[in-house]
Amino acid sequence: MTDTAFDTTPAIDPAALKVSDEVAIEISNMNKWYGSFHVLRDIDLTVHRGERIVIAGPSGSGKSTMIRCINRLEEHQSGKIIVDGTELTSDLKNIDKIRSEVGMCFQHFNLFPHLTILENCTLAPIWVRKTPKKEAVETAMHFLEKVKIPDQANKYPGQLSGGQQQRVAIARSLCMKPRIMLFDEPTSALDPEMIKEVLDTMIELAQEGMTMICVTHEMGFARQVANRVIFMDQGQIVEQNEPEEFFNNPRSERTKLFLSQILGH
């Protein structure tokens, strides 16, 4: 909810982040119900390769549900979701294929506590991608270095701090070489100084051109990294715009109210 974590990070050059014309995710006319409760209503969203999208909105507005539909942790009831050219249906083969192409980081990390950090990172490449073990370990060490915790490789998740655990979770997703990364409030369970280390990792990812969809309340991150901010309320997309416009010149009343609350002015 603060901008403070950003005061020290260097601004990134938006020109370096190019968005291609290729469509990575296409959601059209998507609806979802929990029982009789209509959580997502007529969602239309097209994400191009290389986009960094931040989703904001009040609690219970359906942000998590929407990004969880993208890798089918939640099932949608009508409309279409096409990820990397594959439509999400109940076909299990397609679902597993899409899941291995789309990385996801959760609010509570969801690391596997019975495996070491290294095993957490090599598990999916070995079993899903059938990568030879040696190669999987090399890749894992590469990404652990990238998130700056190679020296923790043989510890268990329970022995790491929250920020370190979240960075491991990011590394674990990256080991699958995903083309799209989803983040569901990756920093909201962390202390301020840990927030910064996780956000730095995410900024680095963005600079490398990863397609990212990120649910977060870190408005500083949104300003700095996102090329589009989406505001959701009551299961609908209420407004989307470039970050500068979104923050300085919100169009809808709902957005204005939300921004005034979250920025605390």
Next chain:
Amino acid sequence: MADTHAETVLFVRDTMLPQQEPPLSTVGPVGWARTNLFSGWLNTIITIVALLFVINLIAHLLPWFISGTWNATSLNDCREMMAAVGNEQGGACWGVIRERWPQLMFGFYPAELYWRPVLVLVLLFVALAPILFADRTPTRMLGFTAVFPFLGAWLLWGGTIWNPITALLGFVVGYVVFSLVSKVVNAGVSLFVAVVASVIWWTTLAGYVVLGLSAIAPLAIASVQSREFGGFLLSITIGVTAIMFSLPIGILLALGRRSHLPLVKALCVGFIEFIRGVPLITLLFVASTLLNIFLPPGTNFDIILRVMIMTTLFASAYMAEVVRGGLAALGKGQYEGADSLGLDYWQAQRLIIMPQALKISIPGIVSTFIGVFKDTTLVSIISMFDPLGLANAIRADASWNGIYWELFIFIGAIFFIFCFSMSRYSMYLERKLQTGHR
């Protein structure tokens, strides 16, 4: 700081205290006794009373236990020996254990073949090693573990070697069918087809194959009838089988009970609730008498096999609920973590969910194991000679008529050793699998 707040500071420490040894009376054996036994007058009184009680108990029991009558061959013999040394208040007649030792161990198993059960017991430990101490034994030994049930059964019952081999082939048949069928339909259906194929193999084809192969190469060892089994040989055979098979079956039942497929779920719930709702004795009676009525006449369905199946099913139902408890304790996050990486259902279960759920359930699993092992004594009710059944038979014998405590203390002690080892092992395992807080 010092000069700006000088007037508001009431106290400033200028020398830091060094660390000191704790007072002697709080550490070491004296400290321990002080805090645990003699803290306050009430505790002191309780300690002294308890101590007197224990000393009194030992003083009374010890002479009975160590009366040296190991050589007596009958109860009268034993009494005479005690009278001869002037032992007035009586003592234990351990002679019965020495004299009936082979029987208590092996039942009526032919004496010249005792080496076979002994060898099986040794091999059992070899087979268990890679499971119990996975990190200290080579993985290759698991191959032996897989073959052991067939090898062990063959050594115990004897007969032609083609029996265990064709039984093993049943699994090969199942595997081949599975890999062929799973190319066409999904895993669940192919598993079902594979199981059906294996069952057909075991119940019909295998018999002819054994006959054919025995005619060509009659490789056989002396066969032993099931009614000759007894004593701890019988308890351990039934107990180990039930323990070995109840865990995997229980895991499958627990997964089935949480399945989203209504038919699978209904079947598992029905099975678990039915078995748990019926006393084991009833199941054993069904195994010993009723089953014969339903089976086609002339079927030779071994009584021990029937009892083993019933005990295994009984234990599996309990195991399923224990494992389900472990599964329920795992958060949704673990499933989502596994799903989001693209692991399929069975991979997620095997690599992520089960290792954690089973670890949580270790105390419950071991309790069930211990319960099953002790429940094997119930077979004495359907006139099989487990140690308790034998104890009754021995007491009916003229020379030992009237002996009571010695036999049951001995049998109890052996059961205790087994159950206590299982309990200690489970504690060791829990400690080993501890990987810090979540």
